[in-house]
Amino acid sequence: MTIPIVPKLLRAHLSGLAGKNARIDGRSQWEGRKIEVEHSVLPRAEGSARVRMGDTIVLAGAKFQLMQPYPDRPNQGGLMCSADVRPIAGRHWEAGPPSPEAIELGRVVDRGIRESGCIDVDSLCIIPGEKAWQVILDLFAVSDDGNLFDAFALAGIVALRNATLPAERFEVGEDYPLPVSKTPIMCSYHKVGGRFVYDACAREELGGDERIHITLGDDDNVHSLQKGLKGIFSAEEFSEIMTNAQGRTKELRKIVDSL
Amino acid sequence: MGGYGDMQMIDENGLRVDGRSPGDIRDITIETGVIPVADGSCRMTWGTNEAIVAVYGPMEAHPRKIQRQDRAVLDVAYNMAPFSTTDRMRPGFNRRSREISKVTKDALESVVLLELYPRSKIRVTIEIVSAEAGTRCVGLTAASVALADAGIPMTDLVVSVASGKINDVVVCDLNKEEDNYGEADLPMGILPNSGELVFLQMDGDLSQEEFKEAWQYNMDAAQVVHKMMVEALKRGDSQ
Numbered sequence: 010m011t012i013p014i015v016p017k018l019l020r021a022h023l024s025g026l027a028g029k030n031a032r033i034d035g036r037s038q039w040e041g042r043k044i045e046v047e048h049s050v051l052p053r054a055e056g057s058a059r060v061r062m063g064d065t066i067v068l069a070g071a072k073f074q075l076m077q078p079y080p081d082r083p084n085q086g087g088l089m090c091s092a093d094v095r096p097i098a099g100r101h102w103e104a105g106p107p108s109p110e111a112i113e114l115g116r117v118v119d120r121g122i123r124e125s126g127c128i129d130v131d132s133l134c135i136i137p138g139e140k141a142w143q144v145i146l147d148l149f150a151v152s153d154d155g156n157l158f159d160a161f162a163l164a165g166i167v168a169l170r171n172a173t174l175p176a177e178r179f180e181v182g183e184d185y186p187l188p189v190s191k192t193p194i195m196c197s198y199h200k201v202g203g204r205f206v207y208d209a210c211a212r213e214e215l216g217g218d219e220r221i222h223i224t225l226g227d228d229d230n231v232h233s234l235q236k237g238l239k240g241i242f243s244a245e246e247f248s249e250i251m252t253n254a255q256g257r258t259k260e261l262r263k264i265v266d267s268l
Numbered sequence: 269m270g271g272y273g274d275m276q277m278i279d280e281n282g283l284r285v286d287g288r289s290p291g292d293i294r295d296i297t298i299e300t301g302v303i304p305v306a307d308g309s310c311r312m313t314w315g316t317n318e319a320i321v322a323v324y325g326p327m328e329a330h331p332r333k334i335q336r337q338d339r340a341v342l343d344v345a346y347n348m349a350p351f352s353t354t355d356r357m358r359p360g361f362n363r364r365s366r367e368i369s370k371v372t373k374d375a376l377e378s379v380v381l382l383e384l385y386p387r388s389k390i391r392v393t394i395e396i397v398s399a400e401a402g403t404r405c406v407g408l409t410a411a412s413v414a415l416a417d418a419g420i421p422m423t424d425l426v427v428s429v430a431s432g433k434i435n436d437v438v439v440c441d442l443n444k445e446e447d448n449y450g451e452a453d454l455p456m457g458i459l460p461n462s463g464e465l466v467f468l469q470m471d472g473d474l475s476q477e478e479f480k481e482a483w484q485y486n487m488d489a490a491q492v493v494h495k496m497m498v499e500a501l502k503r504g505d506s507q
């Protein structure tokens with residue numbers, strides 16, 4: 010990813026807007042963009058989703074393969090989550106091996122899903138020590154207008170919830186739906202013009218500072234946190250966005266449950 | 269070609285495994301403007317193939333050493349998403365995708381008026397998110413629609429179609445089973461207004477007569493697909 014030259018004018022503009030409690034696209038501080046979620050959109054994936062948040066569009070596809078369980082965990086299958094942002098998604102994303110930014114994206118989403126325990130890895134074991142399922146969740150950016158993190162996390166959990174284990178194709182029994190017991194949801198906040206906003210668009214990311222990602226589970230339990238980019242934030246600021254995340258994750262979970 | 273000559277792929281009525289006649293193409297949908305942040309884009313489904321293409325540019329070509337003083341450089345990348353195939357595709361470039369990127373670039377360079385944009389770069393990214401058979405054809409066709417959507421001047425659109433042979437019958441637009449077990453595959457990139465070619469590959473075994481028949485199937489299909497491409501571009505413009 011090439012780092013675009015941050016125009017000083019954009020930073021000044023964003024900070025002027027923040028002073029008037031306004032945002033560059035007319036939203037209020039905690040207002041998210043319009044969200045559209047579809048599932049089962051990819052014919053070759055065992056579970057899939059397309060999420061659109063404003064002009065940010067992502068795909069998630071779940072695939073399964075058989076693995077030998079790790080020697081220290083003979084009764085468990087595996088879960089792997091990887092993100093790739095290819096040049097299709099925006100002019101500043103370049104070809105080549107996954108950039109540090111894309112790797113961070115995949116790993117933060119992975120932690121939220123893994124640590125929530127929504128997938129029971131014990132249930133993925135077929136023969137202890139010999140054969141187990143590996144779930145591979147691939148996240149793919151189609152259009153990056155900011156906040157790929159939340160879009161990826163949302164598409165990821167929707168793809169898993171709609172996934173079917175292809176047991177017949179691998180000759181280990183009958184196909185069955187992947188059991189997903191919880192719905193971890195990520196909410197991301199960016200420091201723009203000196204204060205945090207929810208669901209930043211690309212221009213806010215470009216002219217903003219640090220970002221914080223929070224993944225909460227069904228009971229408001231915290232499953233993953235990540236601070237990214239240069240910037241300093243206070244305990245008060247964090248407490249404010251954590252409170253906001255508690256409300257917002259509930260709204261998003263309703264969308265996921267209604268599918 | 270798999271060359272499983274004894275696999276029955278044409279029934280007693282002359283119909284193919286998916287019910288098509290030998291000259292029929294699969295269902296196609298074309299949509300432009302699907303990537304809001306791109307200068308031009310196209311989503312094309314062709315059977316259960318799905319390609320998404322973004323065009324960025326003309327923009328500054330950097331580093332400067334890649335710049336050409338007399339024309340724009342075209343940067344074309346074809347890639348299959350990991351979830352596009354039955355068995356997960358390991359991410360990253362491989363020899364196949366590099367070759368397809370190259371021949372697609374060669375085809376598009378033949379129609380894009382690159383000399384209008386000296387020292388700049390036009391980037392075309394083709395992503396296959398669902399693969400059946402004939403992804404290079406879908407990718408090239410969708411790329412020409414995305415370039416038109418971006419307003420890049422071209423001498424013509426490019427329509428790419430493949431015909432082939434199964435059970436000694438020449439058929440148009442091979443599907444997955446036919447591609448796996450067929451005896452020949454002839455993908456072509458056709459300029460629909462002149463009937464000229466900018467892309468040609470072939471592998472398998474065709475007699476001179478069969479070759480002519482497959483060639484004609486591709487030419488006829490190109491006219492059908494071209495109409496849909498023009499309609500999609502007009503629809504996109506009116507939105």
